[in-house]
Amino acid sequence: MSVSKSLDTDFLNSEKKTLFRFAVLYILLTLVIVSVFSFMYYDAQKNLMLQEKKPLLQEYSKELIQELKKLHRDFDKRQTYPRSQQYDSAIYDNERKLIFSTSSIELDVHKILYLEKKMIHLVNIPESYYLGAKYIIIQIKDDGIWLEQTKKTIILFVSLAFVFMMGVGYILLRLFLKPMRDAIELLDRFIKDTTHELNTPVSTIVTNIEMIDKSVLDSKLLKKINRIDIGAKTISNIYQDLTYLTLGNKIISNDELVDIKNLAMERIDYFNSLASAKKVSLDLEIKENTSLFIDKAKISKLLDNLISNGIKYNKINGFITILVDQKCFIVKDTGIGISQDDIVQLQERYTRFNTSTGGFGIGLNIVSSIAQEYDLSINIESELDIGTEVSVRW
Amino acid sequence: MVKNAFLVLLLMHTLLLANVYEENCVACHKKIPVSIDKYFYKYLLIYSGEEATKYAIINYLKVPVKETTVMSDSFISRFGVKKPSSLSEKDLQEAVDIYWEKYKVFGKLK
Numbered sequence: 179m180s181v182s183k184s185l186d187t188d189f190l191n192s193e194k195k196t197l198f199r200f201a202v203l204y205i206l207l208t209l210v211i212v213s214v215f216s217f218m219y220y221d222a223q224k225n226l227m228l229q230e231k232k233p234l235l236q237e238y239s240k241e242l243i244q245e246l247k248k249l250h251r252d253f254d255k256r257q258t259y260p261r262s263q264q265y266d267s268a269i270y271d272n273e274r275k276l277i278f279s280t281s282s283i284e285l286d287v288h289k290i291l292y293l294e295k296k297m298i299h300l301v302n303i304p305e306s307y308y309l310g311a312k313y314i315i316i317q318i319k320d321d322g323i324w325l326e327q328t329k330k331t332i333i334l335f336v337s338l339a340f341v342f343m344m345g346v347g348y349i350l351l352r353l354f355l356k357p358m359r360d361a362i363e364l365l366d367r368f369i370k371d372t373t374h375e376l377n378t379p380v381s382t383i384v385t386n387i388e389m390i391d392k393s394v395l396d397s398k399l400l401k402k403i404n405r406i407d408i409g410a411k412t413i414s415n416i417y418q419d420l421t422y423l424t425l426g427n428k429i430i431s432n433d434e435l436v437d438i439k440n441l442a443m444e445r446i447d448y449f450n451s452l453a454s455a456k457k458v459s460l461d462l463e464i465k466e467n468t469s470l471f472i473d474k475a476k477i478s479k480l481l482d483n484l485i486s487n488g489i490k491y492n493k494i495n496g497f498i499t500i501l502v503d504q505k506c507f508i509v510k511d512t513g514i515g516i517s518q519d520d521i522v523q524l525q526e527r528y529t530r531f532n533t534s535t536g537g538f539g540i541g542l543n544i545v546s547s548i549a550q551e552y553d554l555s556i557n558i559e560s561e562l563d564i565g566t567e568v569s570v571r572w
Numbered sequence: 573m574v575k576n577a578f579l580v581l582l583l584m585h586t587l588l589l590a591n592v593y594e595e596n597c598v599a600c601h602k603k604i605p606v607s608i609d610k611y612f613y614k615y616l617l618i619y620s621g622e623e624a625t626k627y628a629i630i631n632y633l634k635v636p637v638k639e640t641t642v643m644s645d646s647f648i649s650r651f652g653v654k655k656p657s658s659l660s661e662k663d664l665q666e667a668v669d670i671y672w673e674k675y676k677v678f679g680k681l682k
Contacts, residue, residue, distance in 0.1 A: 257681050306617050310617075
């Protein structure tokens with residue numbers, strides 16, 4: 179697996195997140211637009227249907243008015259309200275008080291032509307108010323055929339519009355993201371290539387310094403060589419961290435039984451020159467030797483970061499003790515310490531590692547990602563100006 | 573004796589039943605061949621609701637003129653326009669209320 183390919187995967191993940199957010203917003207917007215158009219279409223179809231039914235309702239209304247006229251004339255002889263099989267009706271006076279109704283539902287005389295509760299209504303005002311009826315309402319049942327057809331059309335329209343809008347949205351997204359994507363790709367490629375190019379010179383420096391027979395050197399030259407050694411190891415550490423971030427957490431772990439005591443001794447030996455430069459003593463304390471089934475490179479990286487931090491934030495003539503016990507190892511220093519608030523923040527950073535990969539140190543990222551991969555619990559205890567104790571338990 | 577008592581009872585009954593509408597409206601309209609309910613339905617045909625109808629009747633009774641009558645020209649030519657009512661505002665209102673209750677359409681349709 180190449181470094182380049184690994185980072186491409188990362189980039190695609192972040193792009194997917196942006197795409198998802200945009201898609202949610204775009205879908206919501208599309209739904210709103212489609213709903214508005216659908217409602218407008220529904221309203222237009224309803225009005226069309228009402229206009230189509232209007233002549234029939236007017237015919238019924240005329241019929242009823244004629245009957246009311248007769249009844250008005252003979253009201254002293256008969257009081258039977260005219261009824262029809264085709265429609266229901268109601269009459270209201272000018273104060274909109276109901277005089278009589280054959281309908282079972284409450285009617286509205288404020289509208290003229292309307293659909294309510296699957297019933298079509300026409301409100302008519304006759305020239306003369308027979309029986310005091312100023313408002314005559316004719317009510318017929320809506321057969322619902324227009325509604326079924328409208329529903330089908332709306333479903334078809336919504337589906338087509340949705341597909342179209344999604345297509346347009348995708349094209350727009352690709353178009354808008356392209357400059358950003360190009361810039362990120364360029365930056366990514368630069369980091370990957372630089373990291374890769376660092377490998378050979380750094381390895382050459384470190385290997386050659388190790389090959390020098392320091393016993394034959396005079397003290398001045400030895401000092402200079404030691405400084406080069408420290409510088410080279412620092413660069414080497416940064417290189418390894420970058421390599422781990424770009425590649426390490428993507429490759430399959432090669433787990434094996436790692437002797438923690440031996441590992442701690444190896445790393446102490448490695449960091450000795452760096453610690454000496456800051457006049458920091460590195461000690462190993464074995465309470466009970468232990469081993470852990472883990473990828474050696476990864477646990478080594480985790481320990482390196484803890485030791486490196488211990489050296490970086492230590493005082494002159496300070497101490498770093500690595501304590502190994504049955505189910506844990508502890509890296510203890512006599513450094514500047516961390517305030518309680520900062521410890522809380524650090525703990526949060528550990529737990530947030532998977533959801534937010536930016537904004538804090540590379541070392542911390544690596545420690546938390548390895549800890550999470552192997553279910554290791556990390557606990558930080560610290561006192562300002564006294565020191566810090568980081569324990570790794572399993 | 574029994575006959576006298578019966579006559580007293582009949583007189584009391586008549587006095588109790590008689591009201592401002594019966595005494596002032598019905599009594600007068602009996603002399604005209606058009607029954608009193610016909611006027612009511614004429615008003616209803618034009619004014620529709622209770623408030624508007626009562627208001628129009630009272631106004632006409634107070635100031636009866638040809639322009640505000642609901643009756644036809646032939647009717648007016650034959651019977652003329654009535655004289656303004658001498659009843660008080662309260663009595664007029666009471667008479668018209670009784671008139672409305674007697675002939676209103678509400679609750680009568682089947």
